[in-house]
Amino acid sequence: MAALSTTLPLSRDSVCAAHKVVKNHVHRTPVVTNQTLSELASTPTTVENLEKTRFAGRTPAKPVLRLWFKCENLQRIGAFKVRGAFYALHKLSEEPGWLEGGGKEKGVVTHSSGNHAQALALAARENGIKAHIVMPEISIPAKINATRGYGANVIFSGSTSVEREAVTEKVVAETGARLVPPYDHPDIMLGQGTLGLELQDQVESSIASHVNPAGQALRGVYAAAANKTKGNKEGLDAIITPCGGGGMLSGVALSCEGTGIKVFGAEPSYQGADDAKRGYESGERIPTVSSLTVADGLRTPVGVHPWSVIFERRLVSGMFSVTDEEILKTMKLVYERMKMVVEPSACVPLAVALFDEDFRSLVEKEAGEEGWDLGLVFSGGNVAVDALGKLIAGEK
Amino acid sequence: MAALSTTLPLSRDSVCAAHKVVKNHVHRTPVVTNQTLSELASTPTTVENLEKTRFAGRTPAKPVLRLWFKCENLQRIGAFKVRGAFYALHKLSEEPGWLEGGGKEKGVVTHSSGNHAQALALAARENGIKAHIVMPEISIPAKINATRGYGANVIFSGSTSVEREAVTEKVVAETGARLVPPYDHPDIMLGQGTLGLELQDQVESSIASHVNPAGQALRGVYAAAANKTKGNKEGLDAIITPCGGGGMLSGVALSCEGTGIKVFGAEPSYQGADDAKRGYESGERIPTVSSLTVADGLRTPVGVHPWSVIFERRLVSGMFSVTDEEILKTMKLVYERMKMVVEPSACVPLAVALFDEDFRSLVEKEAGEEGWDLGLVFSGGNVAVDALGKLIAGEK
Structure with missing residues (x-):
């Protein structure tokens, strides 16, 4: 790793500078929409469904969500x-x-x-x-x-x-x-953040031209994206990324600095893998984690440098966590409805959008009937396909 | 089904007319490129690998192939x-x-x-x-x-x-x-053929603009697509589609009529599921099939109306068949390398491009070093994800 003294300041401009380098070596991965999953995310669950969860007793939230998926599972080596x-x-x-x-x-x-x-x-x-x-x-x-x-x-x-x-x-x-550490270094954070710039740009162009990323007119629930009067009129209102060591989350947060786009982190809750959420709420970074969550890319504690962006500078607006069961249910939906191969870690942000009533209430409250255009990062697609069936059936 | 007397003539113009209707109801599914699989398809196998196959004793063919995948697995209901x-x-x-x-x-x-x-x-x-x-x-x-x-x-x-x-x-x-029969009717054929028009158009635009369907400059093996001097200079040279009842194959063949694009059909060979190939070679349609090939969408015999286009009018230039083992090997590659969920039937055309030495020799002979831009139809993605592992492991 280059010496810390040589790194650029942690800012949106530096993410743009990193993008000028990185874009020559990586795919500008596609952003895809999905009618069915957006409708599902915009449908309140039932009181009965909540009964068995940590949200028992709540009135189901009524968020309106248009989902935009950044497909880093289609990136070189299959991940961001x-x-x-x-x-x-x-x-x-x-x-x-x-x-x-x-x-x-x-x-x-x-x-x-x-x-x-x-x-x-x-x-x-x-x-x-x-x-x-x-x-x-x-x-x-x-x-x-x-x-x-x-x-x-x-x-x-x-x-x-x-x-x-x-x-x-x-x-x-x-x-x-x-x-070269996997996440705890400013250069790594700036590099990962480049996907945030692309995602913003891709959704903005798509909405401005009224054409979805596959080249067809925006329709169904997505038609409303072009007619917003508040929030980020011509683009994303928020992004959720997975959070393991926090390299991507902090990089994407930097890429959104000053844009008005809110950034959230998503973690698995199994065996305390939601260290960043717990740290965010208690005000102190939790330096160790020992979890065998099915989201195997997210078993690490958040790093010091990412933490400075996520928590100290408050560039991340909130952290959410979901159960392994919710992650696997989401993964099955992605395979069946989107025909995409994703790894469990990549499903955590969508699981938050679908199942986390805290997040869903927040969207209802902040966005009302107009709803949010929400970017979700499919961080990777490297999964042992031979073991997929067992994985989806929840047999670890 | 509408009376046969009301159907349009079986021609490219009629496919265009069908497209005007159909495009308002279906997705213009994306076309994707894949560097790794194109390189793999353009790499000769070894004499040793051929030893255990029906091509034992042959000199491995040296085709040059740039693959363009039409993703009907991302179509509504998950299939064309x-x-x-x-x-x-x-x-x-x-x-x-x-x-x-x-x-x-x-x-x-x-x-x-x-x-x-x-x-x-x-x-x-x-x-x-x-x-x-x-x-x-x-x-x-x-x-x-x-x-x-x-x-x-x-x-x-x-x-x-x-x-x-x-x-x-x-x-x-x-x-x-x-x-409403599944394939043996002119209206069904014309409807399915609309995917052929889109595929032609999508590849042509992509090559003409030097930008791949994901919006990034054509590079690697695909860079050569823009510099061809023979064949279909600015677009596809050939398309392979799966062939079950033949509705899609005949429709796509009609969509290519007069364009110079060659169309081929791909079938599983297991338990005689390659009825269209055998019929094509013997000169007589085979009206019944009883096969439990893993490509479950292709267990049907080719229909009378499709046959008139495929064989009698010779709008299909050749039929090829592959083993169930080759189909499953291909399916694993698609999951791992393309991160796409496809059903076994959808993998048959790619299996032909990768493993059928008859097809590969043909490409070598006809296209030489310049190679072919080859369209492959991923016909569907409806597979029981719970059973995927077993399926890929070859346990039926």
């Missing part, structure tokens, strides 16, 4: 993580002395068994930089092969974070490789 | 079938005397447990026409509920075609409902 990885390596390449000191040969290193591993491996290969990826021995072969497929040197470790970090430090000591 | 259904009901409504004779109240009827059932139910509801759908008692509850969800009257029958037809005839006798 390439944005941060490409930007981080660009900044590293620009760091005075790094190249001259043999930086490319010394390489970069990270520990990850997930999307960040493949993202860094790809970005390193395309920049001619060596990549060392520390993965737990128990990683599934498909992930190991995919990471090796991008030319990375895979090094095995035990699976606790202590064991992984020890191996990583050893690699740094032996090779001089630079550590 | 709505096109034919909407057009058929439009033509029926225009039939002299039908409306005055209480046609809407008498309704329409079909027997289907698949996509045609839901398509007809939806089209009927939106036209204010009663729909009776005959389904085997053993149909899965999700399909029955979906069909009822569109307001159709579901009537159960035994599962053999004799039993289903008997119940259907009874419904006709009792209600005066008009039969």
